[in-house]
Amino acid sequence: MSDARVKKSQGLDVLTIAMPKGRILREAVDLFKAAGVDFSALLHDDRRLIFENPEEGLRFMVIRSQDVPTYVEYGAADLGVAGKDVLVEQARDLYEPLDLGIGVCRMMVAEPKELKKDDNPGRWTCIRVATKYPNITQRHFLEKGIQVEIIKLYGSIELAPLLGLSERIIDLVQTGETLRKNGLVEVEDVMNITSRLVCNRASLKTKPKRVKDLVDRLSRAVAGRAK
Amino acid sequence: MKNPPAISLPQGVRDILPEDALGIGVVETKILAIFSRYGFKRVITPLLEYVDVLSLGMGDNLKDRVLKFIDPSTGRVVAIRPDITPQIARIAATRMRDYPLPLKLCYNASVLRYHDNRDGRRSEVLQVGAEYIAKESSPEADAEMIIIAAEALRELGLKDFKIDIGDVGFLRAVFDGLNLSEPEKKLIKEAIGIKDSSGLDQIINSLGGKIAKADRELLLNLTTFYGEDEVIKKASAFVGKSGASAASRSLENLKCVFSIVADKGFKDFVTIDLGEVRGFDYYTGIIFEGFARGVGKSILSGGRYDNLLGKYGFDMAATGFAFDVENIITALGEKPRRV
Numbered sequence: 001m002s003d004a005r006v007k008k009s010q011g012l013d014v015l016t017i018a019m020p021k022g023r024i025l026r027e028a029v030d031l032f033k034a035a036g037v038d039f040s041a042l043l044h045d046d047r048r049l050i051f052e053n054p055e056e057g058l059r060f061m062v063i064r065s066q067d068v069p070t071y072v073e074y075g076a077a078d079l080g081v082a083g084k085d086v087l088v089e090q091a092r093d094l095y096e097p098l099d100l101g102i103g104v105c106r107m108m109v110a111e112p113k114e115l116k117k118d119d120n121p122g123r124w125t126c127i128r129v130a131t132k133y134p135n136i137t138q139r140h141f142l143e144k145g146i147q148v149e150i151i152k153l154y155g156s157i158e159l160a161p162l163l164g165l166s167e168r169i170i171d172l173v174q175t176g177e178t179l180r181k182n183g184l185v186e187v188e189d190v191m192n193i194t195s196r197l198v199c200n201r202a203s204l205k206t207k208p209k210r211v212k213d214l215v216d217r218l219s220r221a222v223a224g225r226a227k
Numbered sequence: 228m229k230n231p232p233a234i235s236l237p238q239g240v241r242d243i244l245p246e247d248a249l250g251i252g253v254v255e256t257k258i259l260a261i262f263s264r265y266g267f268k269r270v271i272t273p274l275l276e277y278v279d280v281l282s283l284g285m286g287d288n289l290k291d292r293v294l295k296f297i298d299p300s301t302g303r304v305v306a307i308r309p310d311i312t313p314q315i316a317r318i319a320a321t322r323m324r325d326y327p328l329p330l331k332l333c334y335n336a337s338v339l340r341y342h343d344n345r346d347g348r349r350s351e352v353l354q355v356g357a358e359y360i361a362k363e364s365s366p367e368a369d370a371e372m373i374i375i376a377a378e379a380l381r382e383l384g385l386k387d388f389k390i391d392i393g394d395v396g397f398l399r400a401v402f403d404g405l406n407l408s409e410p411e412k413k414l415i416k417e418a419i420g421i422k423d424s425s426g427l428d429q430i431i432n433s434l435g436g437k438i439a440k441a442d443r444e445l446l447l448n449l450t451t452f453y454g455e456d457e458v459i460k461k462a463s464a465f466v467g468k469s470g471a472s473a474a475s476r477s478l479e480n481l482k483c484v485f486s487i488v489a490d491k492g493f494k495d496f497v498t499i500d501l502g503e504v505r506g507f508d509y510y511t512g513i514i515f516e517g518f519a520r521g522v523g524k525s526i527l528s529g530g531r532y533d534n535l536l537g538k539y540g541f542d543m544a545a546t547g548f549a550f551d552v553e554n555i556i557t558a559l560g561e562k563p564r565r566v
Contacts, residue, residue: 013520073523074523075521075522075523075524076523094421095421095422096421096422096423096426097422097423097424097450098424098425099423099425099426196423199422200523201518201523201524201525202518202519202522202523202524202525203523204422204453205389205391205453205498205500205516205518206387206388206389206518206519206520208453208454208455208498209454212451212453212454219424
């Protein structure tokens with residue numbers, strides 16, 4: 001680190017950024033690198049959960065993706081990266097200043113192929129659905145006047161119809177491969193999902209310049225990727 | 228041994244033991260002293276009100292969060308107050324009409340705001356607040372409230388805080404000028420509310436030619452009009468210099484409020500956020516919130532609500548705010564985090 005950079009970092013407030021464990025982390029590392037912030041050290045060591053970048057006055061931590069909005073809402077982290085699925089499900093009080101365009105997938109309703117043959121979603125009145133997203137599921141169907149019994153699961157949602165736990169599921173699809181392998185087909189779209197940069201309200205108000213600077217750099221990186 | 232009886236509390240309320248009560252008392256006393264210095268007189272409002280009377284003065288976000296029940300003697304629905312401001316409006320309108328104006332009232336009380344409470348958030352909130360009721364709205368009154376808030380935080384010993392000023396009057400002027408349906412406006416407002424520039428971009432594109440080019444530019448920028456006072460200048464460039472439009476009048480007013488606050492030496496403690504849509508249906512002009520370094524929630528909030536007293540039959544302009552006492556205690560215990 002050059003002297004000038006040391007000086008620049010002195011007295012700089014740390015911005016803490018919560019990153020989701022797993023698939024998105026890799027994409028996020030690349031995106032932040034394009035924005036001039038390298039925290040790839042977190043990728044190389046599974047046990048390492050915190051990475052400091054004193055030059056930039058940034059601290060990264062890796063937590064479960066569902067926990068990111070909580071950390072940020074309470075101010076334990078100033079910023080975070082979270083999927084729109086998690087954000088809509090938890091409906092927390094956060095700013096979402098940037099669509100990072102990573103972690104792209106769709107949330108949809110699926111059911112077994114045999115069931116779809118003579119099924120008409122317009123006639124549904126009362127259905128049973130397995131999902132990781134009970135709030136989204138409830139809202140999606142209640143808005144259409146459909147009563148829904150929700151089976152809340154934590155993973156392997158595609159198994160539920162095979163084992164008779166529920167007729168239908170609401171889950172994320174990327175390529176559709178998992179659905180196909182399990183004999184399921186899409187019947188309805190729920191929403192498109194990408195990962196967002198989220199920000200604590202107080203952090204944005206008390207450190208507006210730093211937040212804006214990071215948002216600007218990341219948004220240039222996002223625009224650059226899109227080209 | 229027999230099991231002890233379950234001695235418990237409903238979720239969202241708590242006991243405050245002597246160690247904590249002492250600190251809370253000190254904070255409340257200091258704030259009340261500052262209110263008194265500025266000529267505010269304390270009132271004590273009742274715990275219960277009729278829901279239909281309270282509802283006249285509640286924003287939409289509060290209406291779902293009221294603990295209500297039926298008064299067995301009358302069969303009417305009563306509620307535990309979720310906010311003191313509608314009570315003060317009622318008192319001013321029904322009992323204090325012959326008091327000299329401006330009417331400057333303050334209070335120190337707890338309110339109950341129901342949550343679905345899965346995460347054990349506080350329902351009972353200790354507040355100290357003030358309301359400034361006058362014949363006409365004025366930038367001086369708005370500025371006075373912000374100055375009092377800043378002075379109080381400084382006197383309490385907080386060093387690292389910001390009062391963030393927004394302007395619902397400005398936003399409303401901008402939205403009134405749009406030739407869009409209410410649901411369309413709501414979508415735009417929600418995107419601006421969470422500063423979701425990408426989502427806003429999509430919504431505006433999907434509306435195509437329905438939004439004039441100048442409005443489009445302004446709306447897209449609202450998600451980034453936060454920071455220091457230069458954002459007022461940036462916004463002014465979009466609304467034109469005619470001075471005739473409601474939006475540019477609002478910005479002139481905001482500039483005036485800001486300069487009064489800055490002249491009092493609080494320039495470095497104030498930020499501006501023109502994209503703040505909180506309380507859009509309730510407030511009518513300048514709104515503000517206080518934030519302290521290291522505390523994720525606001526420590527005070529308030530704003531101008533010129534339509535509220537009229538709903539109680541007393542056509543007056545008013546502005547007010549309240550401190551969240553426990554969040555202030557949290558802020559006082561925070562040490563600044565540095566590299």
